[in-house]
Amino acid sequence: MTLTQNTQRAALIGGVVVLALLPLPDFWITQLNYIALYSLVVLGLVLLTGIGGLTSFGQAAFVGIGAYTSAYLTVNLGVSPWLTVFAGLAITAVSALLVGWITLRMSGHYLPLATIAWGLSLYYLMGNLDALGKYDGILGVPPLKLMQWDIGQGRPFFVFAWTLVLLGTFALLNLLDSRTGRAIRALRTGSTMAEAMGVNTLRYKIGIFLIAALFASISGWLFAHFQRAVNPSPFGLKMGIEYLFMAVLGGAGYVWGAISGALVTKLLEDQLQVLLPKLIGTSGSYEVIVFGIVLVLVLKYLPDGLWSLVGRWLPAPRRTDDWQQAAPLPERTKPTVGDTVLEVKDIRKQFGGLVAVNDIGFSIKAGQIVGLIGPNGAGKSTTFNLITGVLELTSGTVKFRGETVSGLPSREIARRGVSRTFQHVKMIPEMTVLENVALGAQLRGHKGALSSMLRLDRAEEHSLLKEAARQLERIGMGGQMHELAGNLAMGPQRLLEIARALCGDPALLLLDEPAAGLRHKEKQALAAVLRQLRSEGMSILLVEHDMDLVMDVTDHIVVMEFGTKLMDGTPEAVQQSPKVRAAYLGTEH
Amino acid sequence: MDLSIVGILLLDGITNGAVYALLGLATVLVFTVTRVIFIPQGEFVAYGALTLAIFQTGKVPGTVWLLLLMALLAAVMDVRLTWQHTRNAPKALKAGVFTLLLPVVVAGLSIWAAPRQFPLLVQALLTVGVVTAFGPLVYRLAYQSLADASSLTLLIVSVGVHFAMTGLGLLFFGAEGFRNPSFWDARFNLGPVAVTGQAVIIVGVSLALIGLLWQFFEHTLYGKALRATAVNRLGARLMGISSHAAGQSTFAMAALIGALSGLLIGPTTTVFYDSGFLIGLKGFVAAVIGGLHSYPVAAVGALFVGLVEAFGSFWASAFKEVIVFTLILPILVWRSMAGGHSEEH
Numbered sequence: 001m002t003l004t005q006n007t008q009r010a011a012l013i014g015g016v017v018v019l020a021l022l023p024l025p026d027f028w029i030t031q032l033n034y035i036a037l038y039s040l041v042v043l044g045l046v047l048l049t050g051i052g053g054l055t056s057f058g059q060a061a062f063v064g065i066g067a068y069t070s071a072y073l074t075v076n077l078g079v080s081p082w083l084t085v086f087a088g089l090a091i092t093a094v095s096a097l098l099v100g101w102i103t104l105r106m107s108g109h110y111l112p113l114a115t116i117a118w119g120l121s122l123y124y125l126m127g128n129l130d131a132l133g134k135y136d137g138i139l140g141v142p143p144l145k146l147m148q149w150d151i152g153q154g155r156p157f158f159v160f161a162w163t164l165v166l167l168g169t170f171a172l173l174n175l176l177d178s179r180t181g182r183a184i185r186a187l188r189t190g191s192t193m194a195e196a197m198g199v200n201t202l203r204y205k206i207g208i209f210l211i212a213a214l215f216a217s218i219s220g221w222l223f224a225h226f227q228r229a230v231n232p233s234p235f236g237l238k239m240g241i242e243y244l245f246m247a248v249l250g251g252a253g254y255v256w257g258a259i260s261g262a263l264v265t266k267l268l269e270d271q272l273q274v275l276l277p278k279l280i281g282t283s284g285s286y287e288v289i290v291f292g293i294v295l296v297l298v299l300k301y302l303p304d305g306l307w308s309l310v311g312r313w314l315p316a317p318r319r320t321d322d323w324q325q326a327a328p329l330p331e332r333t334k335p336t337v338g339d340t341v342l343e344v345k346d347i348r349k350q351f352g353g354l355v356a357v358n359d360i361g362f363s364i365k366a367g368q369i370v371g372l373i374g375p376n377g378a379g380k381s382t383t384f385n386l387i388t389g390v391l392e393l394t395s396g397t398v399k400f401r402g403e404t405v406s407g408l409p410s411r412e413i414a415r416r417g418v419s420r421t422f423q424h425v426k427m428i429p430e431m432t433v434l435e436n437v438a439l440g441a442q443l444r445g446h447k448g449a450l451s452s453m454l455r456l457d458r459a460e461e462h463s464l465l466k467e468a469a470r471q472l473e474r475i476g477m478g479g480q481m482h483e484l485a486g487n488l489a490m491g492p493q494r495l496l497e498i499a500r501a502l503c504g505d506p507a508l509l510l511l512d513e514p515a516a517g518l519r520h521k522e523k524q525a526l527a528a529v530l531r532q533l534r535s536e537g538m539s540i541l542l543v544e545h546d547m548d549l550v551m552d553v554t555d556h557i558v559v560m561e562f563g564t565k566l567m568d569g570t571p572e573a574v575q576q577s578p579k580v581r582a583a584y585l586g587t588e589h
Numbered sequence: 590m591d592l593s594i595v596g597i598l599l600l601d602g603i604t605n606g607a608v609y610a611l612l613g614l615a616t617v618l619v620f621t622v623t624r625v626i627f628i629p630q631g632e633f634v635a636y637g638a639l640t641l642a643i644f645q646t647g648k649v650p651g652t653v654w655l656l657l658l659m660a661l662l663a664a665v666m667d668v669r670l671t672w673q674h675t676r677n678a679p680k681a682l683k684a685g686v687f688t689l690l691l692p693v694v695v696a697g698l699s700i701w702a703a704p705r706q707f708p709l710l711v712q713a714l715l716t717v718g719v720v721t722a723f724g725p726l727v728y729r730l731a732y733q734s735l736a737d738a739s740s741l742t743l744l745i746v747s748v749g750v751h752f753a754m755t756g757l758g759l760l761f762f763g764a765e766g767f768r769n770p771s772f773w774d775a776r777f778n779l780g781p782v783a784v785t786g787q788a789v790i791i792v793g794v795s796l797a798l799i800g801l802l803w804q805f806f807e808h809t810l811y812g813k814a815l816r817a818t819a820v821n822r823l824g825a826r827l828m829g830i831s832s833h834a835a836g837q838s839t840f841a842m843a844a845l846i847g848a849l850s851g852l853l854i855g856p857t858t859t860v861f862y863d864s865g866f867l868i869g870l871k872g873f874v875a876a877v878i879g880g881l882h883s884y885p886v887a888a889v890g891a892l893f894v895g896l897v898e899a900f901g902s903f904w905a906s907a908f909k910e911v912i913v914f915t916l917i918l919p920i921l922v923w924r925s926m927a928g929g930h931s932e933e934h
Contacts, residue, residue, distance in 0.1 A: 055741060057748065102918055105925045109626055112744055113877060114917055116628075116870065121914035128907040241748050248745060284759050292753030296731050296746050299738075 009170055016162040020155040029158050031266060033226060036161035038262035040219035042246045043168050043255065044212030049244070050252030051176065052208045053188035054108055057240040058099075058115030061122040062213040064235030065092045066220025068126060071138040071230045081144055085221045089214055096213035100206040111209070119237045126232040137231025144225045152225045161222055165259065168215060171453035172255045178452035178461055179445045182435055184208055185428055192390055193426035197504070198414045198443035207449060238288070245295050251305025253430075260307050319434070319482060323469065326462035329444045331505050332417055334537050335401060337367040341508050341539045347386050347396030347406070349379075356382045358563040359396065364508065369530060369540040371550045371571075374560035375584055380543045381423050383560070384512055387541075388420050389413040401507065415443050419506035421497035423513050423543075429486025433477065433496055436485045438468035440503030471499040476525055490517035495526070508539045515546045527553050551575065559583070593781035598899040604788045604857070606895025607795035608850050612872025613879065613887040614802060615846040620881045621819035622839040624740045625732055628747040631869020632754040633844050637720045637851020638860040639758070642767035644712040649703040651761025652719055653696045659726040660692035666729065688729070692722045709770060717848045724844030725837035732840075733833055751866070758862035766864070769855035791853045798849065799888060815839065867910070871898070874917050880924060890920075
């Protein structure tokens with residue numbers, strides 16, 4: 001598979017060379033050169049907007065930084081363009097990190113707003129600084145030269161720019177199909193699940209904003225040496241919005257949507273700039289009217305963009321099980337049976353005046369399954385969220401394997417060996433079951449974005465996938481691993497979450513209503529899995545309404561009602577307790 | 590810099606700040622009720638100032654024809670939607686007529702009045718009518734069917750609407766700018782500073798509007814209903830508050846505020862078809878200071894933006910936009926320190 005993929009990719013780059021040798025009119029080559037420059041920027045936006053669920057109107061400003069840095073350094077200081085590209089990337093990185101770090105800690109809409117303001121101020125700054133030639137810009141930028149060979153114009157530039165675009169595309173495709181890529185794709189579903197899998201969501205958000213900015217910066221560097229001049233107008237907010245238009249039109253969720261969006265937009269713009277002034281009678285940039293209306297219509301009627309129409313006809317890529325030979329992942333040392341794994345002491349959660357969890361305490365030993373039961377609204381899920389760090393404690397402490405973990409963020413608690421499932425299934429519907437489950441092993445890998453882009457992560461990636469496949473087999477879902485998670489019924493979705501939690505190599509597993517939606521046979525299989533896990537020394541905290549299952553598998557039960565602990569004891573003791581009966585069924589008066 | 594310059598700059602900052610306050614409030618209003626980040630708010634400002642300028646020349650402003658066209662489109666959409674839901678032809682037609690009614694009346698009045706060169710105040714009133722009528726139509730055409738989409742999608746829609754409205758502005762008003770006559774030519778000497786009547790009007794109208802909005806949201810049932818929609822759309826809907834109607838009336842208010850702002854600044858500066866954007870964005874910076882939800886903080890923020898701009902243009906006039914828009918970064922730092930960690934999904 002990797003071989004054929006590599007051949008396909010090499011063929012695409014070869015196609016670029018062939019296209020340059022064909023007797024195409026120069027006009028078309030120039031157009032395609034511009035499309036390459038746009039595509040680079042839009043590739044970054046696809047990652048940021050379509051995949052990561054964030055957006056920026058300031059990409060044109062980053063293009064401007066790349067262009068102006070190179071123009072200034074080559075014209076005024078005579079630095080080689082092959083060095084200025086790195087200077088541009090460095091300045092872009094610093095500004096992107098600054099803007100990202102400031103805005104991404106707040107809710108998602110502050111980033112686009114900040115990029116609007118940032119784009120505007122940068123535009124006026126470029127237009128008013130004497131050193132940058134004010135609104136006239138910098139003229140006489142030298143062309144790109146490889147040895148003595150001018151590759152800054154025409155066909156050589158075409159080959160160079162499109163090779164960069166394709167390499168960028170492949171890098172993004174590689175990135176999305178990796179450990180880092182799964183974390184990026186988890187960002188859109190909200191931070192709770194991703195954080196519970198150990199993903200530092202803020203870091204990844206800043207990361208994709210940075211990558212998008214760097215793509216734009218390279219486009220700007222190419223632009224400066226292709227145009228041989230820079231001035232502020234192509235880096236204004238209008239262009240920033242047009243880049244977003246390209247991404248949405250092409251299909252912001254697809255890497256190939258970037259190129260198709262840039263292509264269609266450029267062709268459309270050319271036609272409109274000729275047609276509309278003729279129609280209206282005076283010159284002016286009337287094409288923005290059409291762009292604006294088309295943007296709204298696309299979001300309404302074709303939200304996945306043009307590429308979704310093309311993608312429908314392409315064969316769906318199918319993963320082959322090429323991880324059989326991979327090394328198994330290292331496992332953490334597990335507590336010995338009988339040790340106290342979790343100690344919950346007087347934990348309390350107040351929402352304003354409401355006490356949702358009122359000084360609850362219990363403990364779990366290694367190799368024990370503890371049930372947490374109680375009527376709806378008793379505070380079971382809140383207790384779960386307090387233990388796993390999703391909610392902050394009002395007071396009380398949680399100790400895991402002797403270490404106080406209360407107050408830590410949920411990803412740090414996950415790192416220590418606590419895995420969980422969610423009452424309302426949280427998964428990524430457009431990823432396969434296998435990929436969703438592999439997300440659970442996030443903390444057992446270490447390769448970052450760069451090694452994923454360069455495919456230096458394969459050994460680790462195979463180990464991660466092997467582990468995911470192993471956990472799926474274990475839970476009885478081996479046959480469905482290549483299906484899209486969104487196509488699963490409710491029961492299998494819950495099993496997926498359990499497999500994902502197991503992928504984290506936990507010492508403590510917290511299951512929130514795992515049997516809801518399961519059929520009788522599936523429930524029996526689940527009970528068997530739970531018993532098997534216990535026999536391996538795993539500790540499990542189980543919230544469940546299916547009393548047969550709870551009484552069947554648990555060693556100890558904690559009963560909650562209205563946020564307080566009603567009693568705890570063996571399943572037999574709980575079954576015989578009149579207090580518990582009263583809580584569930586009410587009392588006779 | 591002596592005291593008289595400080596006085597002039599203060600006055601300048603306060604008058605501009607008053608307009609930014611109005612726009613900032615409109616932004617907060619639209620965002621809280623509909624989750625739409627309404628980038629094109631400034632376009633209503635330009636439409637307001639320029640529509641009045643065209644009325645002054647005795648012609649029918651192009652915005653009137655645009656209004657009719659949009660009303661027709663919206664009516665067709667409403668007829669179709671009602672027909673699909675009820676399969677009842679009279680009901681469907683009624684829905685269409687209901688949508689058409691107000692824009693047609695306003696447009697008809699404008700077409701009748703334009704060549705008659707009525708006094709400035711009458712023309713201003715017509716202008717407010719025309720631009721306000723755009724509000725619900727913009728919501729109907731661009732946002733209504735996407736009302737449940739993510740706030741990111743709504744933001745991108747806003748950008749599309751901004752593009753379309755700016756381009757249409759160019760189409761109808763041309764590339765040249767207009768400056769409107771002052772509503773009140775009086776001048777008062779306050780020590781070394783001359784206060785124009787227009788400045789008094791700007792501050793007065795802004796204060797009055799802010800007061801009215803406050804009254805509306807605190808003391809009327811419909812205002813409270815809008816606030817309920819802002820807190821929980823589904824819950825409000827279950828209580829019988831139509832979220833479509835809420836969206837349309839919110840946009841009508843935003844357009845009204847935009848039109849009034851356009852009339853207020855029209856005499857103080859030359860307005861071009863694309864001037865509204867920058868003015869609106871300064872209101873936006875104010876709204877961001879208020880975290881997109883606090884009206885009083887947004888108003889104070891607007892005053893701050895106005896003052897920064899006034900003093901910025903004195904010290905480094907070429908960089909005044911740079912200063913105003915770079916301001917948003919320290920503001921966001923301050924907001925995130927002030928506990929803006931909440932995350933919306």
